[in-house]
Amino acid sequence: MTSERVAVESAKGVNGLEKIILRETRGSSAEVYLYGGHVTSWKNEHGEELLFVSSKALFKPPKAIRGGIPLCFPQFSNLGPLEQHGFARNKFWSIDTDPPAFPTNSSSKAHIDLILKPSEEDMKIWPHSYEFRLRVALGPGGDLMLTSRIRNTNSDGKPFTFTFAYHTYFSVSDISEVRVEGLETHDYLDNLQNRERFTEQGDAITFEGEVDKIYLCTPTKIAIMDHEKKRTFVLRKDGLPDAVVWNPWDKKAKAMADFGDDEYKHVLCVEAAAIEKPITLKPGEEWRGRQELSAVPSSYCSGQLDPQRVLQGS
Numbered sequence: 001m002t003s004e005r006v007a008v009e010s011a012k013g014v015n016g017l018e019k020i021i022l023r024e025t026r027g028s029s030a031e032v033y034l035y036g037g038h039v040t041s042w043k044n045e046h047g048e049e050l051l052f053v054s055s056k057a058l059f060k061p062p063k064a065i066r067g068g069i070p071l072c073f074p075q076f077s078n079l080g081p082l083e084q085h086g087f088a089r090n091k092f093w094s095i096d097t098d099p100p101a102f103p104t105n106s107s108s109k110a111h112i113d114l115i116l117k118p119s120e121e122d123m124k125i126w127p128h129s130y131e132f133r134l135r136v137a138l139g140p141g142g143d144l145m146l147t148s149r150i151r152n153t154n155s156d157g158k159p160f161t162f163t164f165a166y167h168t169y170f171s172v173s174d175i176s177e178v179r180v181e182g183l184e185t186h187d188y189l190d191n192l193q194n195r196e197r198f199t200e201q202g203d204a205i206t207f208e209g210e211v212d213k214i215y216l217c218t219p220t221k222i223a224i225m226d227h228e229k230k231r232t233f234v235l236r237k238d239g240l241p242d243a244v245v246w247n248p249w250d251k252k253a254k255a256m257a258d259f260g261d262d263e264y265k266h267v268l269c270v271e272a273a274a275i276e277k278p279i280t281l282k283p284g285e286e287w288r289g290r291q292e293l294s295a296v297p298s299s300y301c302s303g304q305l306d307p308q309r310v311l312q313g314s
């Protein structure tokens with residue numbers, strides 16, 4: 001059947017890197033590069049791009065792709081001895097042709113299973129054996145669902161510990177028109193102030209300058225409201241208590257070679273994460289972390305949208 005044939009397609013992406021294209025029958029789509037297991041595109045049924053990828057993104061190993069959804073594993077940021085954000089985002093992943101059964105009975109045909117296992121070289125850097133399985137799926141309404149399953153396959157009986165984030169770059173019309181709901185009153189570690197702990201005040205988060213915060217013990221649902229676009233992103237998460245909010249603003253943007261000087265105006269990173277309490281797995285144990293994104297039209301300016309309903313509704 002035609003719809004089945006086009007639901008999942010393999011293609012060459014930028015610089016000949018292999019990518020998988022997912023398409024839902026109503027027109028939404030997503031793209032995943034095997035390099036990094038990295039989602040680089042998520043479009044709604046009107047073909048509008050919902051993720052930000054820098055016009056200066058390199059698509060050249062070993063640099064991670066600037067934008068989309070990099071996977072931070074086994075280390076978030078520089079919180080440990082490994083390279084910034086760990087190595088999963090700059091490894092070549094494989095297609096997992098025979099993934100173990102998924103408990104979530106998703107009816108979507110538009111999904112792909114990827115797997116990352118360490119090479120002998122990798123084990124010199126992080127001496128652990130693991131299987132990292134990633135499922136990327138598009139729901140019938142265009143929702144983008146990412147499920148990570150990480151298993152300790154060490155044969156030496158040793159546990160391992162990691163931190164993790166889905167480093168999602170949302171495309172926004174104008175950062176100064178964006179507000180984030182669901183994180184207010186929560187504690188955060190401010191990466192711009194030696195990771196000192198503060199409590200967020202106020203109704204919602206708005207943006208007037210650089211921000212780099214790790215919100216702790218956050219709710220399972222966060223809303224990112226783009227007033228100008230009249231669009232609300234809803235991020236739902238499971239197994240990921242923390243949420244990073246990052247925008248480099250003008251000075252840091254200029255300092256990044258793979259990021260346009262003015263692009264900070266059109267992006268906001270909100271990252272479902274497990275950072276404050278690292279995950280420890282014994283051999284044979286598996287951890288699961290899930291992030292589900294949807295984009296819904298909103299008319300916040302005309303008062304039609306009740307943010308509480310967005311956050312509390314199903």
Ligand SMILES: O=P(O)(O)OC[C@H]1O[C@H](O)[C@H](O)[C@@H](O)[C@@H]1O
Nearest residue numbers: 077084085191212244245246269
């Ligand atoms: O430049 P990258 O290594 O991709 O990191 C980009 C950003 O990622 C996270 O959001 C961190 O909290 C930031 O401190 C960091 O600058």
